Amino acid sequence: MWNKEDAVMVELDPKYNNHTCGLCGDYNGKPIYNEFFDEEMYYSAVYFGNMQKVHDPSVVCTDVDDTQQKDTSHCSQYKII
Numbered sequence: 203m204w205n206k207e208d209a210v211m212v213e214l215d216p217k218y219n220n221h222t223c224g225l226c227g228d229y230n231g232k233p234i235y236n237e238f239f240d241e242e243m244y245y246s247a248v249y250f251g252n253m254q255k256v257h258d259p260s261v262v263c264t265d266v267d268d269t270q271q272k273d274t275s276h277c278s279q280y281k282i283i
Contacts, residue, residue: 247271 252265
């Protein structure tokens with residue numbers, strides 16, 4: 203579901219357990235293993251976003267840096283379900 207503003211909720215059938223990755227997480231039932239960690243390393247939201255580019259030679263998409271990150275304080279009103 204998309205709220206037509208700034209959030210999306212994805213609901214998957216259990217048959218997709220451990221078969222997803224990327225922006226929606228890995229859907230393995232363990233919240234600690236979310237999309238912003240790689241073994242011991244924590245990714246900032248900007249770094250993670252820069253990794254999500256579609257590799258298309260006809261599209262130019264430049265990386266942003268952490269100084270361009272938007273205020274995310276409002277995100278605390280949402281919770282993982």
